Amino acid sequence: MANLQDVATAAGVSKATVSRYLNGSLELPERTASAIDAAIKALDYTPNPHARRLSLGRSDTVALIVPDIASPFFATLVGAVEAEASVMGLAVALYATLNSPERELSYLDLVRRGHADGLIFVTNHPATEQMAAKLNTLRRCVVVDEDVPDAVAPKLFCDNRQGGYLAGRHLAEAGHRHALFIGGVDQMISGAHRWQGFVEGMDLPGLPPARITRHYGQYTVEAGRESGRRFLDLAAPERPTAIFATSDELLIGLYEVLTGAGLAIPHEVSVIGFDDVGPLHLFAPPVTAVRQPVRALGQRALQVLMRADEPSADTAPTEELLPVTLIARNSVAPPVRAFDRNTNSEE
Missing domain, CATH: 3.40.50.2300 (Response regulator)
Known part of the structure; x- marks a missing residue:
């Protein structure tokens, strides 16, 4: 299978010239452009879409870190993000931490080293300074469902x-x-x-x-x-x-x-x-x-992520609340006995 270098050799130009020509960042004389087009056709060359996206500074992939995918709540959230990503022409890289702080930090490092266009982050335990510090190294991130107080990123919660x-x-x-x-x-x-x-x-x-x-x-x-x-x-x-x-x-x-x-x-x-x-x-x-x-939460998270600017330490993170609804069914009735208690208590 022909590669980019094969096309460049056949056309008599550099590999960088072919790459820039294909991603639209370089205008060439008609003779040179025709030579590249002819080489592509003769060699039956198919550009690597992933490499091409990376050359343009994007991957068309977003990362999603969640505590669990067996829970109905998180499974529904993941499904909503996937559905919205499909509409936007994006792929989703999913990481399930099993609610382990160590796995969370490891996945954050993995996302930071990768080529995702951004991260939707969901935790299910109290945040740490280390977690916030790693989130703040990401170019684009949205914190969803539970807060990470020191993270400088848009935040999206239900009310x-x-x-x-x-x-x-x-x-x-x-x-x-x-x-x-x-x-x-x-x-x-x-x-x-x-x-x-x-x-x-x-x-x-x-x-x-x-x-x-x-x-x-x-x-x-x-x-x-x-x-x-x-x-x-x-x-x-x-x-x-x-x-x-x-x-x-x-x-x-x-x-x-x-x-x-x-x-x-x-x-x-x-x-x-x-x-x-x-x-x-x-x-x-x-x-x-x-x-x-939950579905609206996942959908909205991706929308916020894809339009989020690069975070700044001087800017307070935005916070958005989605409304909740009481669904009345049959598990509540008046009490059969009354109590006369005068204080709240905690155990």
Whole structure:
């Protein structure tokens, strides 16, 4: 198979001349251009599109780093980025870190040494200074879903605080004054903002003070199971009348334990989820949840990335919030008993 040097030799010009002629950066006399065209035809030469893109300073490839691709949330996000990339004529290089900080840093080095036109970065644990420093060496990057506070890059989140507020208000309007909040840590924007919003939503004017217990933990099925077991260990009079599980994975583990113990939802305890990416409408009963616009998040991330300017240490990163929606189903009902508690508490 002929290569660029073969064409240059046959046309009697340099390899650099052929390359610049093909990428449109050099105008040649008609005689020279005809000689190159004739050599290409005679040798049946097909230009390497990847090499040609690199010669123009682009690869038409974007990198996407995510914690996991088995999770419905991240799988949906990846699919949305891939679909938008197809519309834009781009390829996606996908890296799944398994939520390992070491793998994250290794992949960031790999992306930095590669030829991607930019990076969409998603983490699922508290950020570190080292992570931010590596992100800041990239020419173009967008931070999505969870914050990396010191990263100088555009940032795109769902409105976690509003989501927490919608869940808290929905339970308060149903009459719940004692609730359990499951998931997240304050070092992550999702955990801190969902908690803040939930407290605000439960504290509606004209209602008795709410008691809110908090179980910290990762967004995993096993963490949901553990919270379910801790809930069942409480004596019935001390159990919260409602639970806010702040991810689909937590909700799945929680439902497994509660229904396995024969607890009737929502008659004995009301439940609200967050994400609504999995088939929560197929649960028994169908789960009320705050829905994140995950597909829009992935689509918007690529749009922001491809128009992002090179980051500057003197410029504060832009931040964009996508709205969330409460999807009311059948897992919330008025409590069968009332509590008179005057303080919030955390565990």
